[in-house]
């Protein structure tokens with residue numbers, strides 16, 4: 001449920017600005033010219049976000065700031081636009097099933113802009129405390145302002161039908177019965193595609209039947225923002241008191257911000273480059289590599305083979321710098337390599353634009369190597385609202401092949417006695433255990449270390465030797481970590 005409490009009519013205070021009008025030409029009613037409807041800018045912004053994601057395949061978190069700026073939305077208005085835009089994207093499959101149950105036309109015959117508006121209205125009806133009449137009226141106003149009265153009437157009729165029941169009643173009617181299809185039922189209830197719920201259940205293993213609901217619910221919740229206090233720049237305690245957050249439970253460099261903290265980039269410590277946004281799970285897997293036991297001394301030669309946009313390179317670079325070492329950071333994309341350069345500015349890190357499978361770097365030359373492999377990102381869906389409906393199961397085999405090749409390259413670059421951390425922000429078994437066992441099967445010079453040993457104090461890590469973190473267990477993204485030490 002949204003914490004937003006709009007005015008009784010569901011519109012937000014206008015702060016003295018004139019209402020925006022988006023009517024190309026006012027539609028004429030039966031009794032002469034009718035006034036163009038007032039359109040709420042927060043909802044207009046949310047609708048534009050849906051359009052950008054649908055038409056341009058935009059990433060919601062990258063598209064939203066520009067949209068908010070264009071509408072000059074801040075504070076509560078920006079928060080409402082974000083909640084409605086992100087929430088609608090996250091819940092799309094559930095919303096579509098409810099909309100479909102209430103239309104006479106097949107969904108494929110509903111024009112895409114109308115479908116966006118229907119999703120936005122349905123989200124407000126089912127998953128916020130916005131009064132139903134306000135959810136319907138503001139959506140109908142939006143449609144009337146751009147698509148005219150006929151379309152507005154169509155949307156009005158469907159939303160009124162949808163608003164006759166709450167979310168639980170629609171789920172009870174439309175979800176597959178739990179007795180016949182427990183995974184399908186959980187997927188529908190928590191607005192996930194079934195294949196992703198299946199992947200979570202597989203990764204949870206024996207805990208799946210008991211924990212799948214909690215895992216999907218945590219994945220569906222609005223995530224708390226985590227910050228990394230850059231080693232040597234600021235302590236987590238200093239950062240927490242500067243930002244009004246609390247120290248993270250597991251990472252000594254982590255801070256959890258309070259929900260509703262405003263524009264993160266405007267926090268002093270972030271603007272000054274002392275801290276950056278980074279999920280605590282990402283911090284833990286990078287720390288895991290830094291803490292892993294080597295055979296022989298650590299010469300301070302570290303490598304990050306898939307570095308963009310540079311969050312873990314910033315942490316590893318900060319840590320290796322404390323001991324006088326250095327980090328090579330490889331990234332295939334020129335643009336993302338630029339982001340890495342920004343993230344590691346001032347640290348002893350050299351950024352290379354190269355394919356990590358054939359980077360021109362020393363063979364057997366590194367003490368510690370991170371492979372934070374490109375993956376489906378199923379473990380960070382809570383931070384990427386549209387991703388769960390965009391990803392396809394067909395993406396997995398190709399990614400797994402690339403992951404195996406990158407892990408093979410990492411094992412070439414690490415010295416005997418050195419350690420490779422294989423990391424994904426996906427719990428999908430084909431991308432995690434499947435990749436590691438596939439590579440280990442062909443080698444007799446690699447030891448699989450127990451990664452639980454490098455995460456002291458973190459409970460519920462399973463039987464090892466690899467570690468799978470979970471939002472519902474650890475409050476982190478679902479990061480996977482395997483530690484492999486070269487023996488010869």
Ligand SMILES: C[S@@+](CC[C@H](N)C(=O)[O-])C[C@H]1O[C@@H](n2cnc3c(N)ncnc32)[C@H](O)[C@@H]1O
Nearest residue numbers: 306307308309310311312332355356372373374
């Ligand atoms: C999961 S992200 C890494 C996140 C990063 N470690 C961080 O913490 O910010 C994977 C990265 O690998 C890059 N990548 C994909 N294929 C690659 C390849 N063959 N060689 C090197 N980098 C690659 C992607 O562009 C992406 O930036």
